[in-house]
Amino acid sequence: MRFLLRALFYTLLLYVSYLLLTGLIRKDAPLPQVLERYAEATVKQYLCTLPISWRIGELDPAFALTLEQAEHAALLAAAQWNNAFGIEVFRYDSIDGFPINFAYDERQQHLLQQALLQRNLQRYDSNINQRLENLQHQHARLQQQQTQFARDNQQFAADIAAFERKAQYASAANRSALQREQQQLNARQQQLQQKAEELNAKQQQLVREQDYVNDTVADRNALLSQQPATDVAAEVGLMEIRGKQRTMTIFAYKTLVDLQLTMAHEFGHALGVGHTDSPASVMHFALNTQQSELTVDDIQAVSHQCDLQPQ
C-alpha cells in the first residue's frame, strides 16, 4: 500500500512537471511577466559586464584587408563607445576576446562593383565638366572673334564703296595712288577671307568637341544603367549572442570608414542595444552618409541598457 502510494505520488509528480515543462517550452505561450523581467535582468546583467573584450577572428583573405587594418578599424569603433562613457566598455584581447570574423560573399563583391562604378562615374563626370567648361570658354571667345570679324567686314565694305566712288572721278594724275590703294584693299580682302576660314574651322572644331562631349555623356549614362537595380547594402554586419557567447561577423564594407561605422554599430548590439530611428545615429538599421560619430540617441540607448552615465 505504502509502495503504491509512493508510486502514485511520483507518477503525479512526473505528470505535473511534464505539464509545467511543456507549458513553459511552448514557444507561443507567453512567458509569465515575472520570468520575462527576470530574463531581461539576466541578459542585462551579463551583457553589461564590462569591459567586453574582442579580437579579430577569421579574416577571409578575399577582403584584401590586413589584420592590422582590421584591428585598427575595430579599435577606432570601440574607442567611440569608450570615449562616450569615459570608461573601457570594449577592450582588445587577442586571446579571450569575442571573435570579429570577416566572411566574404557576394555582398562584398556587389559593394566593390558599386564602388568601382561610382569611381568610374566620377571620372566621367569630372572629364565631362572639364570639357564643358573649356567648350563654353572657347565658344565665348569665338563669338567675340565673330563679332569683331563682322565689324571688320562692314568697315571693309564701307572702304570699298568709298574707293569705288573715288575711282569714278579719278584723274590720270592720281591713278597710281588709287592703284596702291586697290592693292591694299586686295590684301585686306585676302586677310578677311583667311580670317573667315579660320573662324569656320574653329566653329567646326567646337561642334566636333560638343559631339565628343555628347558621346561621353551617353557612355556615362550607359554605365549608370549597368548599376544593379537593388542596393545590396542590406546586411553588412551581424552580431550574434548565444548565451554569453558573442560573435561579430562583417560581410561587406566600401571604405575603412564604413567598416569602422559598421563595427561601432555591431558593438552597440554586443551591449544588447537595438536599432534607433534617427538615420544619423550609428545604431540606425542602415549604414548611410549621415553617420559619423555616436549621437545622443546611440549613447542614450546604451546608458538605458547598461545603466551607464555618459561622460
Ligand SMILES: [Zn+2]
Ligand atoms: Zn543592426
